[in-house]
Amino acid sequence: MAFNIALVGCGGMGLRHAHGYVELIKTFGASGAPGAGPLEMIAVCDRHEGPAKKVADLIEQGTGKRPAIFLDFDTMLRDLKSLDAVDIVTDTPMHHRFAMAAMDAGLHAMTEKPMGLTLKACRMMRETAMRAGKVIAVAENYRRDPVNRLSRALLDGGAIGRPYFALDVALSSARGGVMHGTVWRAKRDQAGGTVLDAGVHNADMLLYLMGPARTVYAETATFERQRELRGMESQSPQLAEFYSHRVETGGSAGDMIEHDAADTAFAVVRFESGAIGQLSLSDTSHGERVGQSSVHGSDGTLIRTQSRSGKPAEIRREGESIKGADLLALVPEFRLDDVTAGLWGSDRVGSYDFEFRETDRKIVAIEYADFARAVATGTQPEVGPQEGMAALALAYGVMESGEAGVPVSVDDVVSGAVSKFQDDIDRTMGI
Numbered sequence: 478m479a480f481n482i483a484l485v486g487c488g489g490m491g492l493r494h495a496h497g498y499v500e501l502i503k504t505f506g507a508s509g510a511p512g513a514g515p516l517e518m519i520a521v522c523d524r525h526e527g528p529a530k531k532v533a534d535l536i537e538q539g540t541g542k543r544p545a546i547f548l549d550f551d552t553m554l555r556d557l558k559s560l561d562a563v564d565i566v567t568d569t570p571m572h573h574r575f576a577m578a579a580m581d582a583g584l585h586a587m588t589e590k591p592m593g594l595t596l597k598a599c600r601m602m603r604e605t606a607m608r609a610g611k612v613i614a615v616a617e618n619y620r621r622d623p624v625n626r627l628s629r630a631l632l633d634g635g636a637i638g639r640p641y642f643a644l645d646v647a648l649s650s651a652r653g654g655v656m657h658g659t660v661w662r663a664k665r666d667q668a669g670g671t672v673l674d675a676g677v678h679n680a681d682m683l684l685y686l687m688g689p690a691r692t693v694y695a696e697t698a699t700f701e702r703q704r705e706l707r708g709m710e711s712q713s714p715q716l717a718e719f720y721s722h723r724v725e726t727g728g729s730a731g732d733m734i735e736h737d738a739a740d741t742a743f744a745v746v747r748f749e750s751g752a753i754g755q756l757s758l759s760d761t762s763h764g765e766r767v768g769q770s771s772v773h774g775s776d777g778t779l780i781r782t783q784s785r786s787g788k789p790a791e792i793r794r795e796g797e798s799i800k801g802a803d804l805l806a807l808v809p810e811f812r813l814d815d816v817t818a819g820l821w822g823s824d825r826v827g828s829y830d831f832e833f834r835e836t837d838r839k840i841v842a843i844e845y846a847d848f849a850r851a852v853a854t855g856t857q858p859e860v861g862p863q864e865g866m867a868a869l870a871l872a873y874g875v876m877e878s879g880e881a882g883v884p885v886s887v888d889d890v891v892s893g894a895v896s897k898f899q900d901d902i903d904r905t906m907g908i
């Protein structure tokens with residue numbers, strides 16, 4: 478019997494999830510991905526009919542089966558008795574509400590990143606999952622890129638010796654626009670802004686590569702408070718094809734939007750291992766993009782490339798550079814899992830040359846397979862509550878520290894002992 482799932486939220490990322498589902502079916506067929514079994518998207522839900530239809534059309538074209546369309550989440554939960562799980566891809570403020578309602582109704586839940594609006598929302602989600610005995614998974618995509626899997630294997634295998642420090646610097650320019658043309662991303666109380674919306678990926682990758690974080694100290698700022706609402710063509714041409722169908726209710730193109738979420742953060746992290754990390758994020762770096770992601774150790778440096786670019790990582794040692802396929806020789810035991818290997822056509826990948834849309838849908842397919850596998854086997858997904866909360870706590874740790882002007886313990890952000898920045902959000906959003 479198939480694992481029946483509904484896709485909730487049919488905006489930009491919802492459409493990308495639909496592509497990922499089609500990729501899963503096309504690659505592994507009706508019997509499903511290895512270890513996961515058959516999965517079927519039987520419904521899609523969005524409060525706007527146009528986006529829901531667009532996503533249902535795509536699924537029908539790709540798989541031959543049309544999912545049912547619902548415009549109201551509660552109605553779907555009530556009426557669709559054959560549902561096993563929901564995949565929540567709404568904007569972030571709805572993640573915890575929908576995940577908890579679903580689990581209380583006996584369903585498993587996967588949410589897009591960030592797991593929930595705040596750590597308090599995440600703790601409530603985790604408690605609901607434990608009480609209801611349901612799986613909660615987080616669709617965090619960057620770490621699942623085969624190039625990032627290889628980077629992790631190289632670090633684990635000692636290719637740079639003992640890691641001393643890591644840099645993750647992502648400074649770019651939104652050219653005065655609202656990120657992705659989505660008004661909720663401008664708002665502090667909706668997990669908007671570069672630290673919460675984008676930085677949670679950087680946080681997850683730092684933790685994936687460097688292990689748990691102990692403390693974070695940050696300076697944060699909102700430099701550009703008035704931003705223009707624009708279409709995605711001018712914001713991110715690579716993502717524009719996924720966003721043209723979405724309905725924006727917060728304003729019209731050309732409107733100036735109040736951007737009260739932080740747009741800049743410079744943070745220093747101390748990891749449990751003793752290593753140090755620097756995390757710098759901004760979308761107000763005009764005329765100059767700075768991107769650097771590297772881990773520096775006792776024997777050399779690992780230089781990472783942009784997740785999902787397919788470009789190879791590199792190990793630099795004094796007088797030596799090792800790149801691409803040659804990196805594989807450093808980790809003879811390295812193997813991708815069966816699902817990733819099935820999608821990439823090899824279990825040893827050092828680089829690849831796909832268009833973004835193809836890489837993106839393959840990674841979403843991995844997320845669906847991992848979620849279905851966790852449910853089928855009664856185990857945790859790769860990114861469950863612990864990993865989802867750790868990444869969000871590092872991102873919120875940046876904001877808590879930035880506002881308080883002191884370093885904060887990341888564990889205290891997870892537990893709620895440090896929460897001043899988030900308390901306002903919890904109050905405003907009724908959490």
Ligand SMILES: NC(=O)c1ccc[n+]([C@@H]2O[C@H](COP(=O)([O-])OP(=O)(O)OC[C@H]3O[C@@H](n4cnc5c(N)ncnc54)[C@H](O)[C@@H]3O)[C@@H](O)[C@H]2O)c1
Pocket residue numbers: 485486487488489490491522523524525528548549550566567568569571589590591616617618657659674723724
């Ligand atoms: N992993 C990634 O790389 C990545 C990239 C983009 C977005 N995201 C995440 O995915 C989520 C969605 O982002 P997006 O860019 O698609 O946003 P979006 O605004 O384009 O889409 C959100 C959709 O949810 C729908 N929605 C909102 N409230 C609803 C409700 N009550 N009932 C039914 N539908 C509702 C909206 O109508 C909209 O279509 C966010 O949490 C975001 O952080 C992740």
